[in-house]
Amino acid sequence: MGPLAGVKVVELAGIGPAPFCAMALSDMGAEVLRLDRTVPSGLGIDMETKFETLKRGRRSVAVDLKNPRGVEIVLRLVEGADALIEGFRPGVMERLGIGPDECLQRNPKLVYGRMTGWGQDGPMASDVGHDINYIALAGALGCIGEHGGPPIPPLNLVGDFGGGGMFLAFGVVSALFETARSGQGQVVDVSMVEGAAYLMSGIYGMFAAGAWTKERGTNFLDGGAHYYGVYETADGLYVSIGSIEPKFYSQLLERLGLADEELPPQNDRGQWAELRARMAKIFKGRTRDEWSKVMEGAEVCFAPVLGLDEVQAHPHNAARASFIEIDGVVQPAPAPRFSRTVPECTNGAPRDGEHTREALQSWGFHDEEIENLLQAGAIRQN
Numbered sequence: 277m278g279p280l281a282g283v284k285v286v287e288l289a290g291i292g293p294a295p296f297c298a299m300a301l302s303d304m305g306a307e308v309l310r311l312d313r314t315v316p317s318g319l320g321i322d323m324e325t326k327f328e329t330l331k332r333g334r335r336s337v338a339v340d341l342k343n344p345r346g347v348e349i350v351l352r353l354v355e356g357a358d359a360l361i362e363g364f365r366p367g368v369m370e371r372l373g374i375g376p377d378e379c380l381q382r383n384p385k386l387v388y389g390r391m392t393g394w395g396q397d398g399p400m401a402s403d404v405g406h407d408i409n410y411i412a413l414a415g416a417l418g419c420i421g422e423h424g425g426p427p428i429p430p431l432n433l434v435g436d437f438g439g440g441g442m443f444l445a446f447g448v449v450s451a452l453f454e455t456a457r458s459g460q461g462q463v464v465d466v467s468m469v470e471g472a473a474y475l476m477s478g479i480y481g482m483f484a485a486g487a488w489t490k491e492r493g494t495n496f497l498d499g500g501a502h503y504y505g506v507y508e509t510a511d512g513l514y515v516s517i518g519s520i521e522p523k524f525y526s527q528l529l530e531r532l533g534l535a536d537e538e539l540p541p542q543n544d545r546g547q548w549a550e551l552r553a554r555m556a557k558i559f560k561g562r563t564r565d566e567w568s569k570v571m572e573g574a575e576v577c578f579a580p581v582l583g584l585d586e587v588q589a590h591p592h593n594a595a596r597a598s599f600i601e602i603d604g605v606v607q608p609a610p611a612p613r614f615s616r617t618v619p620e621c622t623n624g625a626p627r628d629g630e631h632t633r634e635a636l637q638s639w640g641f642h643d644e645e646i647e648n649l650l651q652a653g654a655i656r657q658n
Contacts, residue, residue: 278305278610278619283452286353286360287311287334289628292407292432293391293468294363295330296441301361301448302333303610303619309353309635310334312628313341314656326603331625337636338629338656345654347373353639354379358455359387359448365404366396376463386461387451391444393435395467407435407468414439414472419479423493423500439471494545496520502552503528503542506581507559515559515567518577527575532558629658 283306287298302308310331325331340346351374354360360379362369369375369390376388390396393405394413411417411434412427421428447464455461473480479497482488494500503519519528525542529535532555540547559567564580571578582590588599588606600609603624610619632655636646649655 277617278303279614279617280449281305281617283307283359284357285309285448286350286357288350288360288362288364288369289313289336290363292330292363293436293440293444294361296437297361297389297391297444297448298334299330299332300442300445303621305617305619308334309357309639310336310626311339311341311350311353312336314338314629314653316628325625325627326605328625329602329605329607332602332607333621333623334626335631335635336626336628336658337632338658340654340656341372341374343652343654344373345649345652349636349641349649349654350374351378351382352641354386355382356639357383357386358452359389361389361391361444361448363391363444366392366401380461380463384461385455385459387448387455387464388461389444389448389451389464389466391440391466391468393440393468395470396465407432407440410435410439410468411472414469414476415480416472416476418490419476419492419498421492421498423491425492427492434475435468435472438475439473440466440468443471443474496543500545500548501543502548502555505552507556509559509562509564509567511563513564514581515564515571516579516581520577524575524577531570531574531576534558627658629656632657 280301283301285298285301285306285308287294287308287310289295289310289312298308298310337349339349341350354374370377376390379388380386392401393410394400394403400413408417408429411430414435416434417427417429419427420430444464444466447466451462451464479488483490488495492498496504499505501520503517503525506514506516508514517528519525522542526535529537529539534554539551562570567578568580580590587593593599598609599606600621601607602622605624610621632650633646636649636655637643641649646655650657
């Protein structure tokens with residue numbers, strides 16, 4: 277099921293953005309074989325496997341990449357794969373003997389997707405880093421935060437998942453599309469700095485035009501405008517307002533009881549702070565649910581700010597089945613939607629090495645050689 281059904285991908289296990297890419301490809305129907313280490317590693321967050329939602333939908337083979345026979349396993353798998361994805365620092369895959377040259381020699385049609393924070397080259401290529409560092413260099417972090425306050429990290433959505441994992445998935449699928457025409461594989465180099473900057477394309481355009489300032493919290497999309505932001509309600513919860521267009525702004529004023537008053541022009545930046553304070557006082561007069569009844573259905577651009585424990589039960593999310601449960605764990609359903617090749621996800625996260633025997637068998641390894649590899653410590657069956 278899914279538009280990528282029939283595509284075979286080898287995933288070199290990592291953390292964060294690379295598993296997100298693999299999950300996205302798997303959710304779309306690709307057969308993604310996850311190669312985990314024989315010795316567990318990760319962020320050190322202790323939780324049951326079923327909660328590791330970024331690993332869902334794949335089978336896991338535990339391989340020792342420091343064992344020459346483990347390296348040969350990867351190269352054998354590459355021969356039957358359409359793509360490989362990895363998220364190691366530059367040079368690691370080459371030192372292991374499974375870099376682009378070795379893999380493309382085994383399979384000239386292979387799409388070799390690799391993702392790093394800084395890119396495969398450049399002065400900082402070998403430096404360590406995390407999402408917050410990459411989006412800082414991209415100019416994204418400096419734009420997010422309240423006026424007069426420090427930048428605020430937007431979780432790790434902009435670098436790891438938006439500028440990293442999703443761009444790797446996009447790059448791999450784009451390259452697969454080209455390979456179907458040319459018959460030749462290639463390397464896809466994804467930098468989270470460049471991915472995060474790419475997400476900022478519209479902001480860079482407005483900045484160049486003088487329509488966006490460097491000061492955080494002073495622009496129409498960063499909380500500076502009274503008509504685009506969040507407001508606290510009487511019960512200590514929040515609602516979101518995005519009434520950018522004049523026709524939506526007029527509806528907002530009507531629902532707030534301000535339509536008949538003489539107010540400053542909507543985009544008079546000098547009056548934004550005063551208007552925000554005025555609206556904040558009004559929103560504090562009712563609960564979040566009361567405001568939902570007032571605003572929903574009106575052309576205001578409104579939504580309640582939901583907690584993670586509330587999203588599944590919201591009528592809209594429930595009607596579209598936007599969230600699913602796997603092994604009792606609530607998580608987002610595969611997206612986007614397709615009318616004919618409908619994605620389906622029913623399998624949760626595998627334990628490291630849970631499918632070593634069966635997965636290798638299905639990829640062409642014989643029982644006797646699997647036993648020999650187990651005895652040699654090149655693989656592990658959980």
